Amino acid sequence: MADALERVSDPKLREQLQLIRNLYGQVLTSEDLQRQIKGFQGQKGIYKPAGAEQALWVRQTRRGIYPDKELSLQPDGSWTFLYAPEGRDGQTDLTLDTNRALLTCKSTGSPVGVFRQTTDVLGRTAYDVLGLARVEAYDGEHFVLRGEPIDWTSAPIPEEVVPTFSPFQVDGPSMVESLRIARDSRFSVALRRVYHERCALCQVGYRVKGQVVGVEAAHIIPVQDGGVISDLRNGMLLCKNHHALFDRFAWTFDGKLEVRVSPDREFRESALANHLLGWEGKRLANLPTLDRDLPAPEAIDWRERRFDEAWP
Numbered sequence: 001m002a003d004a005l006e007r008v009s010d011p012k013l014r015e016q017l018q019l020i021r022n023l024y025g026q027v028l029t030s031e032d033l034q035r036q037i038k039g040f041q042g043q044k045g046i047y048k049p050a051g052a053e054q055a056l057w058v059r060q061t062r063r064g065i066y067p068d069k070e071l072s073l074q075p076d077g078s079w080t081f082l083y084a085p086e087g088r089d090g091q092t093d094l095t096l097d098t099n100r101a102l103l104t105c106k107s108t109g110s111p112v113g114v115f116r117q118t119t120d121v122l123g124r125t126a127y128d129v130l131g132l133a134r135v136e137a138y139d140g141e142h143f144v145l146r147g148e149p150i151d152w153t154s155a156p157i158p159e160e161v162v163p164t165f166s167p168f169q170v171d172g173p174s175m176v177e178s179l180r181i182a183r184d185s186r187f188s189v190a191l192r193r194v195y196h197e198r199c200a201l202c203q204v205g206y207r208v209k210g211q212v213v214g215v216e217a218a219h220i221i222p223v224q225d226g227g228v229i230s231d232l233r234n235g236m237l238l239c240k241n242h243h244a245l246f247d248r249f250a251w252t253f254d255g256k257l258e259v260r261v262s263p264d265r266e267f268r269e270s271a272l273a274n275h276l277l278g279w280e281g282k283r284l285a286n287l288p289t290l291d292r293d294l295p296a297p298e299a300i301d302w303r304e305r306r307f308d309e310a311w312p
């Protein structure tokens with residue numbers, strides 16, 4: 001799996017795209033982005049740097065001819081976003097420089113940065129940095145953007161269907177280091193999105209300067225036991241304490257997503273003051289909105305078996 005950034009010959013463009021990749025998952029205000037991202041100050045919609053053939057980024061605006069659609073997230077953290085082209089006099093005009101720059105990305109396979117307007121926790125207008133995407137198609141109304149992690153070498157990317165869950169990691173072709181790091185960070189961000197940035201159990205979660213703090217991505221079947229690495233159905237978002245306790249099998253949950261706590265007396269005595277026993281037998285308080293993003297039954301069963309072995 002090659003890194004698509006290698007296809008971008010202009011070093012300045014490549015550097016900016018790398019930066020957008022690194023900012024993936026952050027929610028930043030316009031001012032924050034203006035300091036870092038070329039063109040963000042003046043340009044809305046699609047930004048094509050002067051002299052470049054391709055677009056550097058697109059930014060969701062609410063003035064498109066066809067409204068942009070909601071982001072659609074896949075279990076591995078990749079996503080699809082339908083982005084409305086720019087228009088003139090209320091009509092889509094694909095000959096506009098900006099639209100043509102996106103069509104260039106489509107034909108060359110060069111990545112483009114994607115920002116989506118949102119509201120931060122203070123109610124200010126902010127941008128969700130969606131990272132890098134491939135311009136997969138133009139469907140007659142929208143550009144179809146497919147966001148990392150994607151296999152940049154396969155063209156076209158297969159139709160979007162939710163893949164069946166495979167609990168254990170199957171190693172494919174070796175992955176370049178930059179993409180492996182991207183995959184791991186995207187697993188975390190995908191979990192943050194679907195778990196609303198809060199611990200599945202206690203709902204703790206914070207934001208500091210655009211970054212989510214205090215919560216971690218946890219694997220249900222651990223990676224060292226061969227668990228699938230980047231499928232959010234083998235994961236959940238937990239605060240640091242509940243993650244540490246989960247890793248020691250101090251608690252788990254069953255197929256009904258109800259909390260089970262270790263029967264061990266020493267642990268229960270120590271946990272008394274720390275609320276954990278209060279969740280025993282109750283359904284996890286913070287779960288993904290879509291059923292398809294919930295922990296997979298195979299992963300839960302594996303975990304429960306280990307839990308029962310840990311406390312015979």
Ligand SMILES: [Zn+2]
Pocket residue numbers: 199200201202203204238239240241242
């Ligand atoms: Zn917690």
